Amino acid sequence: MGKFDNFDYLEVVEVLIVILDSxxxxxxxxxxxxxxxxxxxxxxxxxFTVKEQIINQAISIEKQFIDNKADEINRWFSDKEQxxxxxxxxxxxxxEEKESEVDFEKVNYYxxxxxxxxxxxxxxxIIVKDMTKNNFVLLDDEIDVRLxxxxxxVLKTGNTxxxxxxxxxxxxxxxxTVFMPVKDETGKIEEIIGADVFVNSIEDILGNLENKLxxxxxxxxxxxxxxxxxxxxxxxxxxxNNFNKELKDVNLIELIxxxxxxxxxxxxxxxxxxxxxxxxxxxLICLIDKSVFQKSIIEIINKYVIVTIVFTLIFVILxxxxxxxxxxxxxxxxxxxxxELYKGNYNYRIPMYRNDEFGQLAKAxxxxxxxxxxxxxxxxxxxxxxxxxxxxxxGMNVELEASYEQLQYMAxxxxxxxxxxxxxxxxxxxxxxxxxxxxxxxxxxxxVKYMLKYDKEEVVGKDVRNFLSKIWYFDSKNGKSDDLNNNxxxxxxxxxxxxxxxxxxxxxKEVIGEVSTRRIFDNEKLISVYVVLRDxxxxxxxxxxxxxxxxxxxxxxxxxKNLNSTMDLDKLLKMVVDDIVDLMKIPLxxxxxxxxxxxxxxxAYSGELTDIIWFxxxxxxxxxxxKAVIEGKTIIINKFTEENISKYNEKIVKSxxxxxxNTIPLIAREKILGVLAVTTKQEINESQIAILTSVANQxxxxxxxxxxxxxxxxxxxxxxKTLAAAVEAKDKYTEGHSYRVSKYSYLIxxxxxxxxxxxxxVEIGGILHDIGKIGIRDSILTKPGKLTDEExxxxxxxxxxxxxxxxxxxxxxxxxNVIKYHHKRYDLKGYPEExxxxxxxxEACIVGVADALxxxxxxxxxxxxxxxxxxxxxxxxxxxxQFHPKVVDxxxxxxxxxxxxxxxxxxxxxx
Numbered sequence: 066m067g068k069f070d071n072f073d074y075l076e077v078v079e080v081l082i083v084i085l086d087s088x089x090x091x092x093x094x095x096x097x098x099x100x101x102x103x104x105x106x107x108x109x110x111x112x113f114t115v116k117e118q119i120i121n122q123a124i125s126i127e128k129q130f131i132d133n134k135a136d137e138i139n140r141w142f143s144d145k146e147q148x149x150x151x152x153x154x155x156x157x158x159x160x161e162e163k164e165s166e167v168d169f170e171k172v173n174y175y176x177x178x179x180x181x182x183x184x185x186x187x188x189x190x191i192i193v194k195d196m197t198k199n200n201f202v203l204l205d206d207e208i209d210v211r212l213x214x215x216x217x218x219v220l221k222t223g224n225t226x227x228x229x230x231x232x233x234x235x236x237x238x239x240x241x242t243v244f245m246p247v248k249d250e251t252g253k254i255e256e257i258i259g260a261d262v263f264v265n266s267i268e269d270i271l272g273n274l275e276n277k278l279x280x281x282x283x284x285x286x287x288x289x290x291x292x293x294x295x296x297x298x299x300x301x302x303x304x305x306n307n308f309n310k311e312l313k314d315v316n317l318i319e320l321i322x323x324x325x326x327x328x329x330x331x332x333x334x335x336x337x338x339x340x341x342x343x344x345x346x347x348x349l350i351c352l353i354d355k356s357v358f359q360k361s362i363i364e365i366i367n368k369y370v371i372v373t374i375v376f377t378l379i380f381v382i383l384x385x386x387x388x389x390x391x392x393x394x395x396x397x398x399x400x401x402x403x404x405e406l407y408k409g410n411y412n413y414r415i416p417m418y419r420n421d422e423f424g425q426l427a428k429a430x431x432x433x434x435x436x437x438x439x440x441x442x443x444x445x446x447x448x449x450x451x452x453x454x455x456x457x458x459x460g461m462n463v464e465l466e467a468s469y470e471q472l473q474y475m476a477x478x479x480x481x482x483x484x485x486x487x488x489x490x491x492x493x494x495x496x497x498x499x500x501x502x503x504x505x506x507x508x509x510x511x512x513v514k515y516m517l518k519y520d521k522e523e524v525v526g527k528d529v530r531n532f533l534s535k536i537w538y539f540d541s542k543n544g545k546s547d548d549l550n551n552n553x554x555x556x557x558x559x560x561x562x563x564x565x566x567x568x569x570x571x572x573x574k575e576v577i578g579e580v581s582t583r584r585i586f587d588n589e590k591l592i593s594v595y596v597v598l599r600d601x602x603x604x605x606x607x608x609x610x611x612x613x614x615x616x617x618x619x620x621x622x623x624x625x626k627n628l629n630s631t632m633d634l635d636k637l638l639k640m641v642v643d644d645i646v647d648l649m650k651i652p653l654x655x656x657x658x659x660x661x662x663x664x665x666x667x668x669a670y671s672g673e674l675t676d677i678i679w680f681x682x683x684x685x686x687x688x689x690x691x692k693a694v695i696e697g698k699t700i701i702i703n704k705f706t707e708e709n710i711s712k713y714n715e716k717i718v719k720s721x722x723x724x725x726x727n728t729i730p731l732i733a734r735e736k737i738l739g740v741l742a743v744t745t746k747q748e749i750n751e752s753q754i755a756i757l758t759s760v761a762n763q764x765x766x767x768x769x770x771x772x773x774x775x776x777x778x779x780x781x782x783x784x785x786k787t788l789a790a791a792v793e794a795k796d797k798y799t800e801g802h803s804y805r806v807s808k809y810s811y812l813i814x815x816x817x818x819x820x821x822x823x824x825x826x827v828e829i830g831g832i833l834h835d836i837g838k839i840g841i842r843d844s845i846l847t848k849p850g851k852l853t854d855e856e857x858x859x860x861x862x863x864x865x866x867x868x869x870x871x872x873x874x875x876x877x878x879x880x881x882n883v884i885k886y887h888h889k890r891y892d893l894k895g896y897p898e899e900x901x902x903x904x905x906x907x908e909a910c911i912v913g914v915a916d917a918l919x920x921x922x923x924x925x926x927x928x929x930x931x932x933x934x935x936x937x938x939x940x941x942x943x944x945x946x947q948f949h950p951k952v953v954d955x956x957x958x959x960x961x962x963x964x965x966x967x968x969x970x971x972x973x974x975x976x
Contacts, residue, residue: 093385100377104370120362127353128338135340135349142243142344145185145262146225149245152179152189153258156247180260187233187240187261191247192216212242212259219244219257223855227345230264230295239264241345252855284335286350295347327355395427402430411438425494496578496598502557502591504529516578516600518571529596532568557591560584566598577602634771638669641741641764646671649753651745652722656764657683657690658731658739665690665740674723674744677716688713693728693740699758702726703748717744727754729761733769801973802919807831808970809915809956814908816955823879827908830883833876834912837867837884861896864888882906887913890947910949914940914956917948922971933960933967 156172172191180186215228228242240261247256287295328335336353398415405413411434415427496516499508509524517524517532524532564580578598585593642654653672657665664682685691689709693700702709703725705718717723723744731738741761743749749757810831814824838846841863845856852860868885886902886909889895893902921936931939937960944953960967 093382096381096385097378100381101374104374104377119366120358123358123362124336124338124353127351128340131338131340131349131351135342139342139344142227142342145243145260146245146344148183149189149225149243149258149260152176153245153247156191156256156258185262187236187238187263189258189260192244192257192259193255212244215242215244216257219246220254223248223252223254229289229345233261252853284352284354286352288348288350290341290346290348328352395424399426399430402427402434406434406437411441493597494599496600498524498529498596498598500529500594500596502593507593516570516576516598517568523571533566557584557594565601575602576600577605634768635668637767637771638764639671641760642669642671645743645757645760649743649745649749649756651743653678653717653742653744655742656731656739657742658768659685659694659737665694668739672744674717674720677720679713683713687711689726690728690740690742693730694737697730697732697737699730699754700728701754722746725749727757729757731761731765731768733765736769738765738768802923803832803835805919805970805973806834806912806915808973809918809967810912812959812966812970813911813915813952813955816959817911817951823908826877826879827883827911829876830880830887830908831912831915833867833871833880834883834887834916835863835867836870837863837865839870840866861888865897879906879908882909883912885909887916889913891949892946895947905949907949907952910952914948914952918956919971933964933971 155175159172176189176191180189211231212228215226219226223246225243225245228244230239230241232238233240240263243260243262245258246254247258248254289295326337328337330352334355336355336358338351338353340349341347342349402413402415413434414431493510493512496512497508497510498506498513501507506525506527506529509521511521513519513521513524561580561582564582566578566580568576568578570576577600579601580596580598582597583595584591585595638656642656645651645654651672653670653674655670655678656668658668660666660682663685665685665688666682667678667680670678683690685694688711689700689702690713705724705726709726710718714726723746725745725748727743727745727749729741729743731741741757741764743757807828808831811824811828814827819827841859845852845859848856864885864887868881871881871884885897886899886905889897889899889902889905889909890913891905891910893899893905917940918933918936921931921939922933924930937957940948940953941957944950
């Protein structure tokens with residue numbers, strides 16, 4: 066025996082019965098269970114599906130943060146390069162003022178003073194080849210041996226380069242060195258300016274990054290691109306976390322390759338985020354502890370689930386309390402009535418305070434008590450009579466007395482059964498009648514008064530077929546309908562569960578009923594048919610309304626589908642009128658829009674009467690169409706009179722094919738844009754008016770949206786043209802070049818059959834194709850003579866610069882392909898170099914041809930312009946190699962058919 070020996074299970078069961086013995090408690094418990102089940106299911110679903118997506122999204126956010134920090138560090142180094150560029154410019158100015166004889170003392174003072182004023186430069190110096198050693202100048206042989214490869218690489222490439230972090234022999238601190246070439250006018254490198262930069266200058270950025278991430282299970286590692294781990298950045302601040310201390314003997318670089326996104330270290334799983342600092346060729350690597358990261362995500366999910374459960378339970382309890390109050394009060398009244406009936410109180414009545422099922426039940430209960438009260442009084446009277454009769458027959462013999470008593474008992478039983486049956490039938494909500502084999506009504510209950518407005522006396526004895534307008538049978542099991550209209554004999558040959566009939570009431574209204582029948586036989590002979598009929602008129606009306614609404618929605622959806630298929634206003638309005646005529650089978654439908662001078666301009670029309678409509682503008686004040694505009698509401702004309710016939714609709718009215726006109730205003734944001742006019746032979750119903758009104762509202766909103774879109778598009782193009790003008794303002798010879806290239810490009814794209822959207826993107830790409838020249842020095846762009854190889858290499862960078870400038874703006878791939886590849890040849894030669902490119906995008910081919918055409922047909926500082934014809938011949942020579950054959954063919958075809966349009970563009974600048 067254990068500790069539960071004295072546990073009384075019966076007491077527990079009794080407590081549970083008491084708790085559940087309340088309707089309110091049962092309802093609350095049921096709703097709570099029903100509410101908790103989907104919440105638990107949702108929580109499980111989150112674990113299996115949503116959690117992984119949330120973690121991926123969080124990792125993506127952290128990746129963006131790491132990339133931003135890497136970019137911030139990269140910009141820091143770029144800023145230092147800009148300072149050195151200023152030093153170079155000042156040095157060159159000084160050198161030019163002294164006619165190439167440098168005042169070493171002044172330069173030395175300037176460099177020393179600049180280094181002391183900054184908190185990031187350790188030293189700034191100039192390396193001069195083939196010159197006498199001076200106190201501020203480092204000769205070639207004095208360069209730190211670790212920096213010599215970098216020094217020679219700068220001499221070879223002519224680019225600014227940074228060293229990897231290293232210990233400075235003089236200061237003992239960790240620094241990075243940057244070398245920048247100093248070039249003369251011919252581009253020859255005579256000197257190199259160098260600067261030592263303290264590594265601790267960027268530790269604040271790294272410290273901020275480390276402090277934000279370490280607390281969330283994140284760990285930062287800095288390596289070179291070759292994979293060497295660096296700890297120099299932490300030597301002055303204690304931000305090396307326990308993770309880096311504990312894993313000093315683990316070769317993390319071998320675990321972290323270029324492809325994997327997750328690794329396992331000492332039984333721990335980590336996510337990997339990598340980002341590059343290109344200026345100094347370093348890599349930021351973030352390792353995220355999966356267990357810590359996932360735990361924080363799960364805690365957030367659980368918090369929201371708990372909040373949802375709490376609010377759900379509160380709502381369920383309040384709802385259950387409300388519902389139980391709605392049901393418990395009438396049940397209490399019924400319970401009280403039953404108790405009073407049990408006590409024999411036949412004068413008690415339940416208050417009839419509702420019209421629902423409880424109210425009907427209360428009504429039936431009160432009728433039952435009334436009948437019981439009558440029966441009780443009648444029995445009392447009969448009892449008194451029997452007592453009197455019994456006194457008179459006391460002299461009879463015992464056998465007769467016993468027989469009489471037996472008969473009396475049987476009579477009472479029979480009378481009681483008959484009264485109960487009658488009470489049940491009379492209180493039914495359905496109509497009950499009995500029909501004999503000759504279709505005569507031999508019985509009907511009181512519902513005939515409520516349902517058909519007849520008194521019982523007016524119905525009993527009449528032929529039941531006199532009250533029937535239509536009768537049919539539907540077999541729900543087999544899905545077949547059996548018409549019984551002209552064959553009433555079928556009613557006598559079978560029992561039916563679902564006959565639907567239409568009856569005519571006394572006031573002439575139709576009543577739809579659902580009927581069940583049962584035949585009664587005596588010795589296999591049909592003696593009667595019992596019929597129970599339920600009124601389903603309202604149900605049928607509701608069904609018809611649903612069908613009508615469904616037809617309305619179907620019609621609106623068909624039209625709405627076309628409304629969202631185009632942004633071409635003329636095409637859209639034409640589709641609308643065609644759809645309305647097709648769906649509503651009407652002779653004429655028009656749409657007119659309101660002009661600035663208060664006239665209605667015809668925009669779209671459809672129907673068989675379109676050849677006689679008024680095509681010119683209609684003043685708002687001169688026709689019935691304008692009334693819808695003036696009053697801002699739908700105008701319906703079901704009969705034409707002299708007042709509403711005008712010269713604008715006279716031909717249509719006299720055609721004899723229309724009698725009615727319906728004009729619906731097109732209103733968007735309380736502004737009237739025009740009218741939708743529908744002309745018909747017969748009056749249209751409310752459902753069709755609702756359809757037209759809905760369509761008119763949709764059309765108005767789409768017209769407004771198209772107008773807004775066109776306005777935004779114009780503003781967008783003006784902004785783009787301004788950007789192009791800013792580039793071309795540097796050189797008078799290229800003024801208008803981008804504008805002309807865009808026009809040539811649009812013309813070619815249109816001729817090649819590309820979509821309007823693609824043509825517009827190509828046009829924008831043409832305007833912006835040279836935007837990268839913003840980053841090219843003015844001295845190169847405006848140089849009058851031939852460019853050196855180095856200068857030409859600088860010019861070749863403008864597609865890449867343009868791509869970098871606009872890559873985060875949100876332009877489409879078409880625009881970005883034009884900017885990046887417009888100098889790429891059809892045979893994939895040209896620039897920029899792109900090893901992954903297998904085929905040149907068509908849009909780049911189009912703008913490439915347009916760019917070449919305008920360049921050859923325009924004056925330059927170093928040559929005169931070709932004629933258009935000469936330029937096109939030159940393009941044809943390079944067809945299939947430098948230029949796309951189909952693009953060249955399109956340009957030639959345009960020029961042959963309409964040379965004027967090409968010549969006009971060549972003479973234009975910008976609008």
